[in-house]
Amino acid sequence: MKYEKMVIFSTLNQMVNYIAIKEYGIKEIINLTMENNGQPNLKKFNYNKWDKNLEDILDERVVPKRFGRQAVINFNQLKDKLDRIDLGKKAVMWNITGGQRNFVMAIMRYVFRERKDKGDSIVYFEGNEEKFYTYDIDFMEKEVDRVEEPYPMNIPLAFKLMGIEVKNKKDKNDTSEYYKKFIEKRQTDREYRYYKRFYEKYMNNSILLERLIETNKDIVGKEKINDKIEWLIDRMREIDNCKELVECKEDRKTLRESLKIYGKRSKVFGYILEKIAFYKIIDVVINQKELMDNVADLDISVKINASYKDERVSDHHIDEFDIVLLTKMGKIIIFECKSGAMTGDNAKSTHYSTYRVAGVYGTPVLINPITKHSEIKKYKNIEMAENAAKKAGLIICRMGNEATNITNIYPIEAYIKEVLKTGGNSYVQ
Template identity: 35%
Template sequence: MEHKNVEHLVIFSTLNQITNYIAIKNLKPKNIYNITFDQGFADTLKQGIDPKKWDDNLKNVLNDENIKPKRKNIEIKQCMYIDLEKFKEELEKNIEYVDEDTPIYWHITGGQRIFAIAIHDIVKKRPNDIIFYLEGNSEKIIYIGKEKTKFEYELKDLDFSTAFKLMGYNTEDLDSTRILKGKIKKNDKNEKLKYDKNEMKFYHRLYDWIINNDGEKTKSHIAFSIGDKKFEGTFKKLLLESNSINRTIRQEFLKKLFEELEKKSPSLKKIEYNFINSDEMKMEFPAGYIFEKLTGYQIYKVVEDNTRILGMAMSLKVYNEEGGHSTDELDIALLTNTGRIINFECKSGSLKGDNAKSHKFTTYSLSGVFGAPIFLTPLTYKGEKLEKELDKKLHSACKAADRANLEKIYLKDIKEKVKKLIG
């Protein structure tokens, strides 16, 4: 049996509405029963749990796409949470007119397992019904039912704008966003890739230089002077040091650094990319933006032809729909065909614990239990030693990431680790 144009789909109101959206888009149900909390019960729950807002997020996206099945809310009262028999009675009352030969699809989402017990009892009496669940770690469908035809649980046209709107965010300010793959919005006629091919080539060569030459070898060291002050060290050490250089000479410092690097690496000079006039040089702390491009273009190498990755963007601003203010900026973001958002946080300096945790929460808010905040460190490998103050900051950042339970990736491991992440 093909799982399309089904008669009845039951979903749970959830922060992670992407999973419900994908189920609806794939199954194309004629009737949706939305299990949600009544307002009285919702008011007793902890801050951040707002079922009405979650329901509106899904409804608004479906309306935008002219997807309008019959929709009915089944409200959970506090007494039903305590007594599952009452919850089961409420469900049975709402589906009593559906004959046993017509399958009902029950979509279980994270955090609703307690109610799954009651649903399983109902399904025992309805042999054609199907319970299904998207397992977060493996992104595979787990389902119960006699129908064994494989589910499709992916979308080929999912975009960042839809994913964010389902969580109550938008991406209206795209001036600073660099889109490397896919579209931000479905109605974009052209996939405007906001990057220069020479820029990408330049950063690929720069990455190779750092990995292969930027060690303790004397020949790879760079030295230059500004006034009566002399600077010396590896390219990476000097680049990171630029964050603490007096801002009045920071631009000159970086200009001299790249000029000396091109002398060491003629192949970089041959690329037609004017780093001195680049966007990153216009920033207050260019090192962070340089690092973002350095790592971002390596990630792009991995995802460019991977069909599971629908979108990739750098410097992607995310806004809260209610407040209208910028909530966060995702340094590097990937969007998979199962609605998973993978957020890479780049840091060329320290990473405070509260900052690490805020990024973890942001990604969780955007993609529910499937959010995967990843910390990218400028350290080439674990245990790398740099100049004392830099070493202290970077290793402190790694410890902050550890405390926030963020996975971290070292420079030389980027491609290998990203391949494992996306499967």
């Protein structure tokens, strides 16, 4: 059975409405919302902006209808509003995802009393499982047809649904250059191949890890490091099974070019870790079709700002995410790469920032440089970062392949495979 009309709730995480509308090919929506009316206690519940976030993404065929705040105060007023809309004789879908309890209870009562013989369906999207559940009005499971028309899904669009703008990338239908190259075109490039080799050497050489960690310092021993990239190249030349990464001119150029925007005195290892982790994620994805089919977009060094000028502190970006991965069912995974220390406040900030751009279905992940569990005690800053991440509720990914029985600590490859195993059956472009 197909539906043309859907009733939705105004909500912060408009992804749950966007994908429901697109998955079921809805042509008209009725958006149950509330007006702020300038009330200070409703400032954090900015329904007007939430609604606009969705309306800006939807195409012109979908016409939202908005209601005043009194529509959800009591059942009789809501019933009157819905009766005057004229829902029609055709069956209607009711998306209860994201609705506050008073919305859901009033709607369920209305549908059961007033729409009992219309063939209406109730749909709920479980974001963590990336799965739709559909029911009849008696909450018995019901099969509902989903369309096979592709629709856009990418990082700028997903963030815009939460009122966030990707800096320097305002096209809401634009996937990243990396997604286009590695997943759409299934190509590789020199930087990808270089960091794939780098990962293989990194995994099997504890001395390389030590040298990389040393680049986070300005002084090693009594030596002041003025150019950390060149210092690292010299140290890598001294490590037998790693010197091939910097032996030839082209490899040195690739390493330098990949890091040049960060500066000679920056914490080089942090940026190298981002590159190693990012290309490792790509490598895992492109070598397994099931995983690749579930990725909608991925990007590195994603700078963001609020979509609305009155929410911006300045025109500069308010935050930057090391790595962002978006699934085709709208789940956003934010990876924070830490090559050294991370305070509890940093970890909490990462968790909050993920919630701000992705809602409750967003997943914050710490990536640290450890390859073996036995190494953790050697590096106090990294151990402290893990502890801070645990307390803040972040998932932890280590660069190695070693599994542990510690809750929420995963090898990065195993985690990527796990998080992309679901993905649903969407027809995302």
